[in-house]
Amino acid sequence: MKKKKIVVFSGAGMSAESGIKTFRDAGGLWEEFKIEEVATYDAWTKNQKLVLDFYNQRRKQVMEAAPNEAHKLVAELQKKFDVQVITQNIDDLHERAGSKKVLHLHGEIMKSRSSISNHLIYDLKEWEIKQGDLSEDGSQLRPHIVWFGEAVPEMDTATALTEQADIFITIGTSLNVYPAANLIHVVDSSTPKFLIDPGDFNLDYIKNLTVIKAKAVEGMDILIKKLNEYI
Ligand code: APR
16 A cells, blocks of 8 residues: 655754754854854855854764654654655754655755855765865865755755645744745645644644644654554
């Protein structure tokens, strides 16, 4: 029998229990940096070394972190469902937990790319991108991250995948940042939706939504039991 399609849409809260701070909890700060001041193309043109160092620090933290139980439970869903993860996170914890289909809307910290062509993308083994590390086109390598104000190239793919979902699960995102946050509005009104987050949301206007007010690990435990009805 064909497996039902689940879309899991995750945000920074998914990785909070792996020790990686969310943007809101960090008060929009990352260590001493204001995220809007370093995660922009303007910052890259003005102070390339600052931006490289900022992402080198985050990359080191991701490499030292481990997938948490929630990442693992999402990967476990693949046994009974056709699971597509769509994440705003730049870490690779979903993949390291065993999720096979992961679409990153805001880029991937473990990849670098040419700073003049979006198509020259490289896997990173080291934690650092240094000034002088060049792409094959001779340009300085940059983090393969979608900065504020840059286009979100995977958005159309994400929308198409979300439209096909039989079940939609959103975990650990404040749904503050567009266009990514639009995804919850793309889901068919008749499709069962679940939101796992310890924060408060006012989404009563969304039909067929079950809110599980909990952190990702506890919330996924609760959700797994509910999903048995849909197998
Ligand atoms: N488990 C689940 N959710 C949690 C946990 C946890 N342990 N701790 C916090 N949260 C929730 C918060 O309540 C909040 O709703 O995670 C959410 C984090 O929201 P943000 O920090 O805004 O992160 P996110 O929604 O992923 O931000 C989206 O904004 O800064 C940009 O590009 C960046 O991808 C990011 C985007």
